Amino acid sequence: MRNLKVFFVLVLASVLFSCSDDDTILNSEPNLIVRFKFDxxxxxxxxxxxxxxxxxxNAAQTPIFNGISAHYFELAPTAYTQLGNGTVLYHAPETDAGGNIAIDxxxxxxxxEGEAFLKIPLSQVAQGSYEYVRVSLSYQNFGVSILNNGINYDATVVSFVGFNTYLTTHxxxxxxxxxxxxxxxxxxAFALNDYPYAAxxxxxxxxxxxxxxxNTSPIPAGSCVVTGKFVNNLVINGTEKQDVEIELSLxxxxSFEWNEVNFDGKYEPAAGENVVDMGLRGLIPSFRKN
Known part of the structure; x- marks a missing residue:
């Protein structure tokens, strides 16, 4: 009799566990997931x-990206949708600690690259057909090569490309x-990787x-709202059962560009070669419905 009771307890526990597991699957809500790619x-x-x-x-080099951040993310239905009139899904925290409003x-x-930047329940995404993505990039961390006295050094650069950024100590x-x-x-700012020099x-x-x-939907001067067009419109109809993943290929x-002094294609800050551009050079968004 004791063995029979143990048997029924184990069976009941198995059923309850299975039901609980099924409920978790049934109740899990699909998400919109956004990731970056560097091309x-x-x-x-x-x-x-x-x-x-x-x-x-000028001269330029293709950096090796380590990380990125964004200040703003929006899905826009058409080329005539004005900035802010689409579906805004993310707006980073701001502060006036430095005086004017700035990204905190x-x-x-x-x-x-490939790490989830945003994960938003699809129930919070307005239903519709979206042709464009608009993302305001704010921070980049990447590696470049620097020439000084005939020697090449590896360096890490951080670039703050948002409209205005409040920094304590970075x-x-x-x-x-x-x-x-x-x-x-x-x-x-940059620092040599293996030597005690930073600027x-x-x-x-x-x-x-x-x-x-x-021409149809401009962005404010000084902002970094990069715009890209889906090959096929992203359609959110509210019946999605699984995640929708957006890849933002930048x-x-x-993209790292400077004004040449020695015209050798090498970045030489000691020679007075000044950085003139660190903007990303295009956005191609794509999506996958799992």
Whole structure:
């Protein structure tokens, strides 16, 4: 009799566990998941989304990306949808601690390639057909090569490309950069990877922000709202049972650009070669319904 009772208890436990597991599956809500990809071979675009070459007086290199952050994410139904009138799914924390309103970098989400940047329940995404993605990039962390006295060094660069960023103290490895204030688009810092040298500054040029629908839906000056078009519209109809994943493929094709002094294609800050552009060079969004 005792063995029979044990048997029934085990069977009941198995049934309850199975039901609980099934309920978890049935009650799990599908999400919209957004990830970044860095493509060194993707077409290099200018501010209006046209192919762009490097000016004769400049040189550039394709960096090795370590991480990225964004300030804003929006799905836009058409090329005539004005910025902010689409489905805005993310807006990063801001602060006025530095005076004017700025992105609060201490609360920024920084991700690697392929890591989920956003995960939003699909029930919170307005139903509709979306032709474009708009994402305001705010921070980049990447590796570049620097030439000094005939020797090549590997360095890590951080680039703040948002409209305005409030920074306390930020770091590259063991190197600290106390700011405690706002920095406008184009502020950067770098540190040599294996040598005790670091510096910071402000880009002397403009940050390229490709927007292929600039004629019908412009972006504010000084923002970094990169715009990209889906090959086929993303349709959210409210009946999705599984996750929808969006991949934002960013062109890093010669995206680190400077004004040449020695015209050797090498970045030589000690020779007075100033960074003029660290903008991403295009966005191609795609999606997958699992």
């Amino acid at each position: 060194p071979n993707q077409v290099r675009l200018n501010n209006i989304g046209q192919p762009s070459s490097i000016p004769a007086e 970098f201490d609360q920024a989400i920084v991700v690697d 770091y590259i490895g063991n190197n600290s950069f106390p700011v405690n204030g706002n920095r406008l688009q184009g502020y950067w 910071s500054g402000q880009s002397s040029g403009t940050t390229t922000v490709p927007n292929p629908i600039a 062109s890093i094709n010669n």
